[in-house]
Amino acid sequence: MKATSHSFKENAHQALGNANLQKALNLMRSGFPARRAAAIARLPEFEALREEGKAIKDHVLENLDFYLETFERNVVARGGQVHWSRTPQEARDTVLAICRGLDAKTVTKGKSMIAEEIALNEHLEQNGITPVETDLGEYIIQIRHEYPSHIIAPAIHLVKEQIAQSFRDTHTNLDPARLLEEAPTLVAEARTVLRQKFLAADVGITGANFCVAETGSTIIVTNEGNGDLTQTLPKAHIVLASLEKLVPTLEDASTILRLLARSATGQDFSAYTTVSTGPRRPGDMDGPEEYHVVFLDNGRSAMLGTEFQDMLRCIRCGACMNHCPVYATVGGHAYGWVYPGPMGAVLTPTLVGVEEAGHLPNASTFCGKCESVCPMKIPLPKMMRHWREREYEKKLSPATYRYGLGLWAFFAKRPALYHTLAEWGARLLGAVGGPRGRFRSLPLAGGWTAGRDMPAPEGRSFQSLWAERQRKKAT
Amino acid sequence: MKEEARSQILGSIRRALKRGPVDEERQSALEERLANPRPNLIPARAASLQHAAQVDLFVAMAEEVQTTVARVSSIAEVPGAVADYLAQSNLPSRLVMTPEPQLDEIPWDTRPMLEIRRGRAEDGDAAGITGCFAAIAETGTLMLTSGQRNPTRNNFLPDTHIVVMHRDQVVGTYEDGWTQLRARQHTADGAFAMPRTVNFITGPSRTGDIEQRIELGAHGPRRLHIVLIDNGGTSP
Numbered sequence: 110m111k112a113t114s115h116s117f118k119e120n121a122h123q124a125l126g127n128a129n130l131q132k133a134l135n136l137m138r139s140g141f142p143a144r145r146a147a148a149i150a151r152l153p154e155f156e157a158l159r160e161e162g163k164a165i166k167d168h169v170l171e172n173l174d175f176y177l178e179t180f181e182r183n184v185v186a187r188g189g190q191v192h193w194s195r196t197p198q199e200a201r202d203t204v205l206a207i208c209r210g211l212d213a214k215t216v217t218k219g220k221s222m223i224a225e226e227i228a229l230n231e232h233l234e235q236n237g238i239t240p241v242e243t244d245l246g247e248y249i250i251q252i253r254h255e256y257p258s259h260i261i262a263p264a265i266h267l268v269k270e271q272i273a274q275s276f277r278d279t280h281t282n283l284d285p286a287r288l289l290e291e292a293p294t295l296v297a298e299a300r301t302v303l304r305q306k307f308l309a310a311d312v313g314i315t316g317a318n319f320c321v322a323e324t325g326s327t328i329i330v331t332n333e334g335n336g337d338l339t340q341t342l343p344k345a346h347i348v349l350a351s352l353e354k355l356v357p358t359l360e361d362a363s364t365i366l367r368l369l370a371r372s373a374t375g376q377d378f379s380a381y382t383t384v385s386t387g388p389r390r391p392g393d394m395d396g397p398e399e400y401h402v403v404f405l406d407n408g409r410s411a412m413l414g415t416e417f418q419d420m421l422r423c424i425r426c427g428a429c430m431n432h433c434p435v436y437a438t439v440g441g442h443a444y445g446w447v448y449p450g451p452m453g454a455v456l457t458p459t460l461v462g463v464e465e466a467g468h469l470p471n472a473s474t475f476c477g478k479c480e481s482v483c484p485m486k487i488p489l490p491k492m493m494r495h496w497r498e499r500e501y502e503k504k505l506s507p508a509t510y511r512y513g514l515g516l517w518a519f520f521a522k523r524p525a526l527y528h529t530l531a532e533w534g535a536r537l538l539g540a541v542g543g544p545r546g547r548f549r550s551l552p553l554a555g556g557w558t559a560g561r562d563m564p565a566p567e568g569r570s571f572q573s574l575w576a577e578r579q580r581k582k583a584t
Numbered sequence: 585m586k587e588e589a590r591s592q593i594l595g596s597i598r599r600a601l602k603r604g605p606v607d608e609e610r611q612s613a614l615e616e617r618l619a620n621p622r623p624n625l626i627p628a629r630a631a632s633l634q635h636a637a638q639v640d641l642f643v644a645m646a647e648e649v650q651t652t653v654a655r656v657s658s659i660a661e662v663p664g665a666v667a668d669y670l671a672q673s674n675l676p677s678r679l680v681m682t683p684e685p686q687l688d689e690i691p692w693d694t695r696p697m698l699e700i701r702r703g704r705a706e707d708g709d710a711a712g713i714t715g716c717f718a719a720i721a722e723t724g725t726l727m728l729t730s731g732q733r734n735p736t737r738n739n740f741l742p743d744t745h746i747v748v749m750h751r752d753q754v755v756g757t758y759e760d761g762w763t764q765l766r767a768r769q770h771t772a773d774g775a776f777a778m779p780r781t782v783n784f785i786t787g788p789s790r791t792g793d794i795e796q797r798i799e800l801g802a803h804g805p806r807r808l809h810i811v812l813i814d815n816g817g818t819s820p
Contacts, residue, residue: 141796175614193590245794264793293799296799296801308707322618324776326778333802338737338741342737352597357618358617358618366758380787381789382725390730411596412600
C-alpha cells in the first residue's frame with residue numbers, strides 16, 4: 110500500500126470528526142487495557158518473564174545469522190523450503206511463483222502483517238489469483254477495500270452497523286431481508302461464507318509469530334481457528350515471516366507466549382497456538398503437501414547495531430497502541446501505513462523513510478505508557494526522540510519550529526536572562542488574563558487557542574516562588 | 585537470484601553486527617543451547633502443585649474459557665457421557681472419530697444410538713471426537729499432535745469438538761508438554777521427531793473483531809467439551 114504518513118495532521122483531523130471511529134475507539138479504551146491489567150495481576154512472575162523474554166530476543170538478535178541458517182537447515186531436513194527476500198517485491202514474486210507452480214486459483218490467508226507490508230493481495234489479484242482473508246477483521250476490511258487500523262484488531266475502527274452494510278453489499282446471494290443487527294449473526298454469516306473458501310483454496314498463507322530454530326517450526330497464534338483451516342486444508346502452506354521472528358527453542362517460544370496473549374488481549378493464552386513443521390508426513394490423513402517459509406528483510410538487517418535494534422524485539426502484541434492516548438484519539442488509519450501507534454511511529458520511518466513518516470514520531474505525548482506496557486521492554490519514547498533528532502538534522506521539520514527552537518535555546522543557555530524574562534512574561538500574562546483566569550486567543554498561540562482556552566499564569570514564575578521559599582526557610 | 589538474496593541478507597546482518605560468521609567457540613555454545621533445550625522461568629501457578637491439584641486447576645482454567653468438562657470415573661462411562669452431552673446440547677448423535685487406539689478401547693457399542701464414523705473429518709461433520717497428547721493445567725490448554733491416526737482437521741472442522749482424555753495426561757506447564765513430546769516422539773536413531781502439527785487449544789474458537797465483544801465459534805468449533813476419565817481419586 111502507498112503510505113500517507115506525511116499527511117498525519119490532515120488524517121488526524123479527519124479522524125477527530127469521524128463519529129463512528131470515535132465510538133469504536135471509546136470501546137477500545139474501556140476494553141483492552143483493563144483486560145490486560147487483570148491478566149497480569151494474576152501472574153506474579155510477569156515482570157520477571159518480561160526480562161527473560163527480552164533477554165531471549167536480545168540473544169537471538171546478536172546471533173541472528175546463526176539462528177536463521179539453523180532454522181533453514183531444519184526446515185529443509187523436514188521437507189520444507191526457505192526463501193529469502195530482500196525487498197517486498199522479491200517476497201511478492203516468490204509467493205506468486207509458488208502459487209503459479211501449483212496452478213492456484215484461490216488462496217486463503219491468515220492474518221499477516223508482512224502480507225500487508227508487501228501489499229500481497231494487490232499483487233496476487235493483478236496476476237489472476239484471488240486472495241481471501243479469513244481472519245474476521247481482515248475479511249471485513251478486505252471487502253471494504255480498507256487496510257488494517259490495528260495490528261491485532263484490524264477492523265477496530267468500525268461499528269457493527271458498518272459491518273452489516275458491507276456484508277449486505279458483498280454477500281448478494283443471501284436473502285436481502287435477513288436480520289444482521291447483532292454480532293452473533295454477523296459472525297455466523299462470515300463463518301458460513303468463509304467455510305466454503307477454506308475448502309476450495311489451493312494455497313494457504315499465514316504469518317508467523319515465531320520461527321523456532323531448533324525444530325524448523327513456525328508458530329501462529331489465533332483465536333478464530335482461521336489460521337489452522339488456512340494451513341491444513343490446501344495443497345501448500347506458505348509462511349510469511351520477517352527475520353526477527355526467530356527464537357532458539359520451543360521452551361524459549363513458550364516463555365514469550367506467556368507474555369503475548371496477556372499483553373495483547375488480556376487472555377492467559379489465545380484459543381489456538383499452532384506449531385507447524387514441514388509438509389504432511391507419509392501416511393498422514395491431511396496437511397499440506399508443500400511447506401514454504403518466505404523471509405522478508407526490508408531494511409531490518411540494517412537496524413541491527415543501530416539505536417533502533419531494540420525495535421526488532423517487538424512481538425506485535427499491540428499493547429503500545431492499546432494504551433496510547435494519541436492512538437486512542439485518532440485511530441490507526443491516521444498513521445498512514447501498515448503499522449500504527451507507538452510501534453508504528455518507530456518502525457514506519459525505518460521501513461518507508463523518515464521523509465515520508467517524519468510526522469509519526471511527533472505524534473506522541475511522551476507519557477511513556479507504551480514503554481511501560483511493552484512486554485519486550487522496547488524503549489519506544491527514546492526511539493521516537495532519535496527520529497525527531499534525525500528529522501531535525503535532515504532539516505525536515507518546519508522552519509517556524511526550527512527557528513522557535515533556536516530562539517528558545519538562546520535563552521535557555523542563559524539562565525539569568527531566561528528567568529528574568531519568564532518572570533516578566535508570567536506577571537504580564539497574569540495581569541492581562543487575571544480577571545478571567547484564561548485567554549480565548551493569544552498572538553502566536555492560535556494553534557492552541559483555536560481548540561481550547563489558554564489558562565493564564567497566576568502572576569509569578571515557579572523559579573521566583575521557589576527562590577522566595579528558600580529565602581524564607583533560611584531566615 | 586535466490587542465493588544472492590540469501591547471502592546478501594546474511595552479509596548485511598554480519599556487517600551490522602560488525603563481525604563475520606560466528607566463530608567456532610560461539611557456534612559450539614549456540615549448538616549446545618539448541619541440543620539441550622532448557623526451560624526458562626516457570627510460573628508457580630501450576631508447577632508448584634501436586635498432580636491431583638493440577639487436574640483440578642486444568643478443569644477450572646478450561647471452564648474459565650468456556651470449555652465444558654465432564655468428569656467420569658472409568659472408560660465404561662465415556663459413551664454415556666458423550667451421549668448425554670449431545671442430548672443436552674440438542675445435537676444429533678452422529679460423530680466422526682479419529683482412528684486412535686485409545687479411543688477404540690472405549691466400549692462405544694454400549695450406546696448403540698451413537699453413530700460413529702472413524703476417520704478424517706469432512707465438511708458437514710457436525711461433531712467429532714479426538715483424544716489429545718497432553719493437557720496443560722496452567723491455562724486449561726489441550727495439546728494435540730498430528731500423526732497417521734490424528735488428522736489435524738478433526739480439531740477444527742466440526743462445530744462441536746469432544747476430547748476424551750485421561751487424568752494422567754494432565755501436566756503442569758507447556759514445558760512439561762514439550763518434555764513429554766521429546767521423550768515419546770523420536771526417530772529410529774533417537775533424534776526428536778517433531779510432529780507436523782502441534783495444536784495448543786484453549787477453549788472454543790472465538791473472535792472479538794466486531795466491537796470487541798467476544799463471540800464464540802468464529803471458524804473453529806463453537807463448542808469444546810472434554811470427557812475426563814478421572815479414576816485417580818479426588819484431590820485433598
